[in-house]
Amino acid sequence: MASYLAEQLKETGNKHFKNGDYAEAASLYGQAIQKNSSNPLLYTNRANARLKLHQWQDVIDDCLRSIELRRDNMKAFFYLAQAQLELHHPNEALSSALTAYELCTSSPSQTSSAFTIAQLVRRCKIEKWNIRERQRIRQRSDLLAELLEKLEKDRIGELQDIEDKERQGLVGRVESEDRRKEVDEEYAAKMDELRNVFAIADPKNLEKREVPEYLIDDISFEIMHDPVMTKNGHSYERATLVEHLKRSALDPLTRTPLSVNELRPNLALKKACDDFWDHSSGWAYDW
């Protein structure tokens, strides 16, 4: 009886969700959970509604409870990753997103979610890299700021010197004016030079922004994350190839019949892609 009532409440909740009334939907799923706390779907449904309401911490709680009830829970990991990303925990988010991706690609149907989840994985990786990069820039610019400050102190010191000499009558007004100008110019040039040196020393500015052709998926033209091989030995990004095969079950190059379960992961190429992502200092994400 309780589970029947829970089902009814869930159905009503789904209706509200469809109409965009997420608060009401979340509350109905909550009532359903009180009737039947052992159904993992009720938690993922509420997590989805709470995602729309930007209640990130609640989303995380719901997803974790749902995962406790059912391990191979693609939706729960997918929502979990989004909330973790919003709360700026890119490492956790990436690990959740990768779990969702694995669950998705290992399921026999390889649903359309593969592509959406792959995009989330990408967003997590970008966020992770952004945080690392911000830290690096902060450290580097600390040193630059310190050196610039020292130069500025020297400049003020020299100007003070000139003023003192002028006051003591050692140099005339016109001459000291000229000297002040010289000092200002000299230090402006030094500071510019210092900034240049720092810019040149940044390996990011020297790196060649080139992606080897063999890492690029011929369908999306993106660097691959999860390359799979077809019978003829050609590799594509899994999500985009699956998307293509859903419309036309033919090998894109040879136009011979090809089905999703004939695809094999290309592990060596995946390793090459992973290495590239790790070593390209972030620009690859914008490429």
Add this chain to the structure above:
Amino acid sequence: MSATRRLQKELLKLQEHLPPGISLVQADNFETWLMDIKVLDDNPLYRGDTYRLKFHFSSSYPIEAPEVTFITSPTTPKIPMHPHVYSNGIICLDLLDRQGWSPVHNVESVCMSLQSMLTGNEKNERPPGDADFVKSNRRRPRDISFYFHDEKV
């Protein structure tokens, strides 16, 4: 699929390098591009002429084929004469058909295919039933399934 990201990359490549006889006319957005093609050999049917192609991309490009038609403009006043090109610019080419399209094709490869389709043609004629088709057709090219009866042309 992210059509925009893929088209951005195609555009970068096109701006860097284009095969002979093909030029980029306009690509201010990721929905419609204009390309010009010329036939390079001395085929008397096309000598001295430039033809304009209009590409229309859906948000599912390149999983879905682009819609490609010949159009006229003040600098490109002609629709090329070919037994697979209707006088309203609609092209009947298996590559552009839902069944014949493959997502590894791209704007450049489509232009090159059309270029070679013209190069190899010797018939100064329109597809059979051209006048009727042009008068009565209200469908978009992608919704028409052509019957590819003549693979040789």
